[in-house]
Amino acid sequence: MFYFMTVRFFHTSDWHLGQFFYNHSRHYEHEQFLAWLLEQIKQKQPHALLIAGDIFDVINPSSQAQKQLYQFLADTHELAPHxxxxxIAGNHDSGYRIEQVExxxxxYNxxxxxVIRWxxxxxxxxxxxxxxxxxxQKQIVAWCIALPFLRSxxxxxxxxHTTNSQNAIAYLHQQLIExxxxxxxxxQALILISHAHMQGGETSDSERPIIIGNEEALSTSLFDDSIDYVALGHLHKPQKVGQDHIRYSGSPIPLSFSEINYKHQVVxxxxxxxxxDEKFTFQALHIPRTVDLFHIEDPLEQVFIELKALEKGEIPNIDQRHYVFIEYSTTIPPQPNLRQQFEDALPKDRYRLVRISRQYLSNENNAENKQTIHLEPPTPEKLFQQIWEKKGYHADEEVTKDFLSLVNEAQKKLEDDQSS
Incomplete structure (x- = not known):
């Protein structure tokens, strides 16, 4: 005779500790998130905390970012020793680096x-x-299959069984699940944690494309029906993929202005x-946002009105001030001191103006003649497309996938060189 045992755990991912947002540190925001998560762990005492990759923002995280993680682990162990x-490592992490501190x-339990080892x-x-x-009571209540980001x-x-990325991925899942x-x-329950882009997932512009053998998105058919829950990382929007038990937890803070409306959560x-039926249940634990993002997109005259209408009240610590992105349109060239005019219109010492983008409109106000000027450096993908089109070629989907595959391999070589 045996007794069924319930397992309770938290699913989170894509912390990106150490991230700089337009050259501004997110350390304070991450500190607030981790303090909130510690309180949830203290109250609910789950059996496990699953972090589905992209723990750090870069493969060589700062000592401050690493200290932030290890202090959190020490604090959680004190609050919930069991x-x-x-x-698991994500595509932003160095798998070898995060394993070095085993x-x-x-x-800290x-x-x-x-990395995958053979x-x-x-x-x-x-x-x-x-x-x-x-x-x-030290009884096994579940088994967890852990799949870090898969590099070719x-x-x-x-x-x-591993002659190419596609059959290797299928082989890995089949072997591990069996x-x-x-x-x-x-x-006992069966859980799978993975860092991957699954077909049908909704993306944002802050997620680095991950290409494996010219295939970016994987199929949920890789997951056997025996798996009770799939904890995914990589996409920053909390969402299910196909079925309720296959989910992205999403990132704990917005990592780009395209994520302003995300409801960040731990599952x-x-x-x-x-x-x-209904073996699994879940609850979204909504994460309070301590620093807001504001995207103001309007004609130039209206932008000044909206800036002056923003909430007032000084925030002494610059790391706690809110971020502002202005995207304005105009039919005439802007004045050279326009940035300073924007700064002067903002309530004093409460906001950080981190991005300005201009849409130039023709006098006829023809939408087809509208041009958007961005002040940020282009991504490798955009730069490739621009050069490719200047040569007179059309950068179709297959060409772009091939290029991103080469970028991914170059990044992997850089990681290997830095890990050796």
Missing amino acids: MQTLM PLLAK AKTVG NEDNTLDLERLILPIYDE AEITGFNE EAKRRKTDE EVTIDPSKI
């Missing part, structure tokens, strides 16, 4: 999976990728294997 923290993580006989090292989750060089060329099913019992998940 809780396990399971982390002895430290073990002291934390585990990280950064045995000497070219079989997949399954042991590191299938992790047990325990309850307060780490998954192809090892055996006849082994996890062999290990689990009927009273609290409960799985009860004894139930035939």
Whole structure:
């Protein structure tokens, strides 16, 4: 006779610790988020915290960003000693770097999976990728398949099942799911945590494209019906993909102005294997936003009116002031001191004007003649498209995918060089 056991865990991802937003540190915002999350952990005492990749914003995070993570892990362990923290590397992380501190993580009941590893006989090292989750009595209540961001060089060329990225990805999922099913019992749940772009997911402009073998988005058909919950990372908008139990938690703070309206959250998940229907339930724990983003898009004269109407009240610490993006339209060239005019119109010491974009309108106000001028450097993809089109070619989808695949391989080589 056995007893079914309920597992409760938090799903979060895409923290991007150490991010600079238009050269402004997000350290304060992340501190506020982590303090809020600590309070949720203290109150709810989950069995596990799953962090689905992009823990840091860059592969070589600052000492301040690393300290922020490790202090959080120490604090969580003090508040909930039984809780396990399971982390995977995202495409912004160095998988090798985050695995280097395993002895430290073990002291805080934390585990990280950064890279896919293979045995000497070219079989997949399954042991590191299938992790047990325990309850307060040290009973296994669930098994978690941990899949970090999959880089082509780490998954192809090892055996006849990994001749290219597509069949290697399918092979990895099949091997891991089958082994996890062999290990689990009927009273235990099965969870999968992955950092990937899934087909049907809604993106924002702050997410770096991740191309594997010319394929960006993966199919949810990779996930077996036996999996009770799929905890995804990479896309910053909280959303389900196809089915309720396949979800992105989203990022804890807006990472671009396109994410202003996102309802940032941590997903609290409960799985009860004894139930035939509705085994899993979830609750969105909405994260309070401590620093707001304002995007003002109007004719120049109206912009000044809206700036002056913004809420007043000084915020002494510049890291706590709100961000402003102005996108104005005009039929005449702007005055050279326009930025200073914008600054003067803003309520004093409450906002940070981080971006200005001009839309030039013809005198006929013809929308077809409208030109948008952006002051930020172009992304590699946009720069490639501009050069390609100047040569007289059309940068179609396949050409762009090939280019992004080369960019991804170059980034991987840079990460390898810096990790060696």
